[in-house]
Amino acid sequence: MFNGVPAVILNRPGKGLIAVSRVCTHLGCLVQYDKENRRLLCPCHAGVYDLEGNIVSGPPPKPLPKLPLRVEGETIVIG
């Protein structure tokens, strides 16, 4: 949770960590990680996002909001 918003931290191969909101921009359901296709999937209306939070397909109108993230030693700080 970050500011009351469920979030997910993704480890992108070669690109490092990124934190995005899990709240689908379509109708507010929570996206889940689709391990097989390496993407984020909304179970409500099949909105698909890539690992950057960008829209791949489906009804979402906007990408998933990115959350500020930095790594301090062995600690990941969001915000």
Added chain:
Amino acid sequence: MWERVKNWMETRIGLDDLVRSQVTEYRVPKNINIFYTLGFVAAIGYLIQVLSGIMLLIYYVPHPDHAFKSVQFIMHTVPYGWLFRQMHVVGSNLMIAAIGLHMLTVFAMGNYKRPRELTWVGGALLLFVTVAFGFSGYLLPWTQLSYWATTVVTSIPTAVPVIGDFVAGILRGGDHVTGTTLSRFFAFHVSILPPLFMILVGVHLFLIKRIGISATPFGQQAEEKRPWTEYHKKSHADGYPYYPRFFQMDMLMVMVYLAIMFALITLTPNLFFPEEAIIPANAFKTPVNVRPEWYLLAPYQMLKLIPNKFLGIIIQLALFMVFLLWPFFDTEKEKNIMKRPLLRGLFLFSFILWLILMFWGRS
């Protein structure tokens, strides 16, 4: 004893005259049919909702930590608690079906036409309030299905520019569905909607009594089928008395309503309780099969199909306004839908489209 009570009442309120004028000598049109009973059936349906709802209120706790458990307690521990909950859940769906069917038949018989435009508007608002009852009640058990269906539906207004987020915030009491949302929906369900419903029923009944029941357009002289141009009460002096003839039809249909309700409760007890409806709400996991109740599936599916959410909402609002104010759009004098191929086509097209969207939304 009974005679004494009757005499006491007779002296004070003129019971005999009341029964004579409102029941035994109250006339209904000669060509009345079984569909005219649906308003009465819906009223009995509402009475069942009130009584079963009061029974549920005794044990239900509107708090996120207790709501789910209290509903499970009602279902498994309270004597006959399961019966009252099933009656309330199945009854809410049947009541919407009864009102929907009532409006469909009123539409098909052209009974919304002048001078009954306001009766139609009142009925359409009653259908809207009944759906609001269903929607607000859906969240109360605080299950995965109710939590996420409410999340989805309360997100819909956010597509409207400027005021959308504000409206969603008012509905939820915040950015997300929380205990505040549960409190609001509970208050809405048990203390705001019931008086609103009763006021609308009062207006609806007043208009029916004041204007008189509309005869069907079938098998009448052309002149009789046309709406009149000045006020006069339609009293149907040549019609049948309400009691016993039409009263028996009312009672028959109430029995059919109850038979359907108890058949569904007995034979398909899980019809309105899919797997997600028996799992407590989890704000961190959205289940796969989130969908609203069947009566909201068509507008829900339409929203999914229209790529622009704002456009989807505008189209739905426009369709609702057309439905609500239909008597003012349809000024054609002919009441008989069988003699109006265009209207008949539009009616069938809309109905079939609604069915397609409903089943599509379910899949």
